[in-house]
Amino acid sequence: MNALPRLDFIWPQLLWLLLLLPLLVLLYVWLLHRRKKVTVRYANLALVREAIGRSAGWRRHLPPMLMGLALATLILASARPTALLSLPSQQETIILAMDVSGSMRANDVQPNRLVAAQEAAKAFIAALPRNVRVGVVQFAGTAAAVQLPTHSREDVVAAIDRFQLQRGTATGSGIVLSLATLFPEAGIDLSQITGQRAMPRAADAPPSPDFVPVEPGSYGSAAIIMLTDGRATTGPDPLEAARMAAERGVRVYTVGIGTKEGETISFEGWSMRVQLDEESLKSIAQITHANYFYAGTAEDLKRVYESLSTRIALERKETEISALLAALGALLMLSAAGLSIWWFGRIA
Known part of the structure; x- marks a missing residue:
């Protein structure tokens, strides 16, 4: 059972005002005692019992x-209490950054890593609130935005189904391009770090002001979910890319899929050694x-995306609950007055 917040x-x-309450209790007890003393002055006790009979008892x-x-x-x-509550998330955009390197054809996750990742991603998308836009970035040796953020689930699913395996793993490029997709007006220069041009500005967009870093994790309107099965072999340093995301307040949830120990995969006349770089993913x-999150099987991967769906739909926030307590206090006060009038014909 969960503890109370x-x-x-x-x-x-x-x-400190709560210390007044014991004084009020003592005052109430004193008034009851004084009332008993007053009643003994009446000669006709039967009349007294009849007068106060209805008020006897609980x-x-x-x-x-x-x-x-x-x-x-x-x-x-009045002390303005706050509590950590699960509330509907304000996130409006999710970027799925997915690894399409050749190692994703490994079948240690059935039927293979790529198909399992595609199916889990599509189930995740279906579970998201309809107001959340979803974009898709694929990365291998380079990164590409295969679907800009949209409310159309059909377009997102079609983009995921079009994945084509490529050589190399540029994890950092996937993060940087995801940021550029989230902030197209920011003028993030991709030419030096991903081999691609900067994202185009909107025609009517004003010039971007000087960038000012924000608190990591503070940008609540968007998040990046990155899935990969190997360590970076090319592109920018993934940790430097993660710092770029942190400076913009964007959270990057990482999902590792495949064999932790590593294995050799052979196909199309060449072979490669793949190993999941958990330390980098944890650091990002x-x-x-x-x-x-680590997903060693297709079922693990589904559970990971279900957990992420819940995290996206709900977020735990420190929230002031003064209004709720004030409403409860007013309700209790009205109940006390109403019962007093109903039972005794007066507020007393």
């Missing part, structure tokens, strides 16, 4: 108890304040 307070000094104490709870709740609300995720 821990509360923090923006104005914790106001919590009903007499319930409205004051609810009023006390209302005051306590309102004091908590850590630098960008994201997560790394």
